[in-house]
Amino acid sequence: MTDPTDDQVASLAAALDVFSRRFKLKDAGAGRPLAEIDKHILHYVEAHPGCGPTDVARNFGVAMTTISSATDRLAKRGFLERLRPSEDRRAVALRLTGDGTSYTAAQKQAYLIMFRAMLAPLSPAERDTFVAMMTKISSYEG
Amino acid sequence: MTDPTDDQVASLAAALDVFSRRFKLKDAGAGRPLAEIDKHILHYVEAHPGCGPTDVARNFGVAMTTISSATDRLAKRGFLERLRPSEDRRAVALRLTGDGTSYTAAQKQAYLIMFRAMLAPLSPAERDTFVAMMTKISSYEG
DNA sequence: GTTGAATAATACGAACTACGTATTAAACTG
DNA sequence: CAGTTTAATACGTAGTTCGTATTATTCAAC
Numbered sequence: 207m208t209d210p211t212d213d214q215v216a217s218l219a220a221a222l223d224v225f226s227r228r229f230k231l232k233d234a235g236a237g238r239p240l241a242e243i244d245k246h247i248l249h250y251v252e253a254h255p256g257c258g259p260t261d262v263a264r265n266f267g268v269a270m271t272t273i274s275s276a277t278d279r280l281a282k283r284g285f286l287e288r289l290r291p292s293e294d295r296r297a298v299a300l301r302l303t304g305d306g307t308s309y310t311a312a313q314k315q316a317y318l319i320m321f322r323a324m325l326a327p328l329s330p331a332e333r334d335t336f337v338a339m340m341t342k343i344s345s346y347e348g
Numbered sequence: 349m350t351d352p353t354d355d356q357v358a359s360l361a362a363a364l365d366v367f368s369r370r371f372k373l374k375d376a377g378a379g380r381p382l383a384e385i386d387k388h389i390l391h392y393v394e395a396h397p398g399c400g401p402t403d404v405a406r407n408f409g410v411a412m413t414t415i416s417s418a419t420d421r422l423a424k425r426g427f428l429e430r431l432r433p434s435e436d437r438r439a440v441a442l443r444l445t446g447d448g449t450s451y452t453a454a455q456k457q458a459y460l461i462m463f464r465a466m467l468a469p470l471s472p473a474e475r476d477t478f479v480a481m482m483t484k485i486s487s488y489e490g
Numbered sequence: 491g492t493t494g495a496a497t498a499a500t501a502c503g504a505a506c507t508a509c510g511t512a513t514t515a516a517a518c519t520g
Numbered sequence: 521c522a523g524t525t526t527a528a529t530a531c532g533t534a535g536t537t538c539g540t541a542t543t544a545t546t547c548a549a550c
Contacts, residue, residue, distance in 0.1 A: 207468070210464050210472075210475055214467060215467065217479045218467065219459060220483075221479065221483045221486045222463070224487065228486065243537090258499085260499080268538085270538090271539075274500055275538090294497095295546090297498060298499070318357055321352075325485075326488070327485050327488035330350060332481060334356065337360050339481075340367065341362075342470065344363045344366035348465065348468065400527075410508080412509090412527085413509055413511090417508075417509085420529085438527040439528080
């Protein structure tokens with residue numbers, strides 16, 4: 207396969223520059239906004255209930271202590287609870303609280319609205335094509 | 349125009365989730381990595397040589413003092429110089445140094461490589477279609 | 491079974507960032 | 521020329537990341 211042309215690359219650069227500015231998500235809840243990593247943690251814990259800080263740290267490639275601080279913040283905020291499972295009493299099992307679940311739900315809803323806005327300018331047929339291309343790009347194993 | 353279907357939105361969400369993880373840029377230079385805002389400032393100053401901190405703050409929607417600190421960091425690092433124009437001696441005119449120019453050039457180069465990687469999985473014809481769609485989405489005035 | 495190594499997590503401190511308030515200096519305004 | 525506005529910085533506070541040290545628990549070997 208030939209390489210992308212310089213024109214294609216330059217146009218993509220320009221489009222993505224605007225794109226990244228335009229499609230930026232506000233924080234879902236009230237009060238002080240969460241740090242980026244905190245939001246990632248909430249989504250990860252929702253998908254992996256009962257996981258531990260070590261899993262989270264490995265998954266995001268940050269230091270364990272960072273996750274410890276972050277889960278501490280989230281627990282204080284009432285979004286996360288740390289349970290000591292009887293099976294291994296060193297470990298903690300992370301779970302979303304009701305508030306945490308609401309928060310992540312609201313954030314996911316906001317994402318969906320944003321994705322709808324992305325697709326809005328395209329025709330129904332173009333939307334399928336676009337989504338297929340994004341999927342192709344994302345799942346490509348180079 | 350009808351709304352995007354739930355399927356389309358869900359597929360896009362899944363694709364962009366992977367997309368955002370995969371296409372993440374490492375820091376261009378050596379030494380301690382720059383803060384995000386610092387990199388944005390370098391690109392802005394390159395595009396608007398002689399601009400002042402106030403312009404930059406307005407452009408990015410952050411506090412003036414944040415830009416003051418940031419330009420201070422960048423100046424200490426040798427990426428930026430602050431000149432006092434004779435015309436208005438309150439103002440400072442920001443300019444990239446040679447090192448600053450090199451840094452931004454390296455970062456832009458890294459972006460281009462990333463954009464090439466994005467387009468690589470698509471056929472030449474698809475690339476045009478994809479770039480056109482991204483442009484359409486970015487420039488849409490809803 | 492007890493001792494020693496490995497593992498899970500936290501406590502604490504150092505380095506850094508963002509930003510609000512106060513301050514300095516220069517340029518307008520009447 | 522006094523008062524206000526404007527541009528920027530100094531300084532302090534709050535918050536984040538992460539490295540090192542510490543605590544508690546489990547595993548391994550003898």
